[in-house]
Amino acid sequence: MIAVTYVVGLILALAAACALYRVARGPSILDRVLAVDVILAIIGAALATRMVVTGNLDNLIFLVVASVLGFVGSVAVARFVTDRK
Incomplete structure (x- = not known):
């Protein structure tokens, strides 16, 4: 069970690092929000x-x-982007 926990932690850490990279380098605001x-x-x-x-x-x-924060934030940005068009 401990080995599985470490593997899951490693996968989550790699995914978080990739997402942080996209926040920093995202070409658009929608990429950063996602x-x-x-x-x-x-x-x-x-x-x-x-x-x-x-x-x-x-x-x-x-x-x-x-x-809930993730859902509300995504919906708010989606509504903001659709209103801008």
């Missing part, structure tokens, strides 16, 4: 992984808040 949304999804996956490994639900509220 990358931030991906980072929030990675944070949610890390929290869920930690809850599975430890067996408690202490971080459940943080998982819900990160998910």
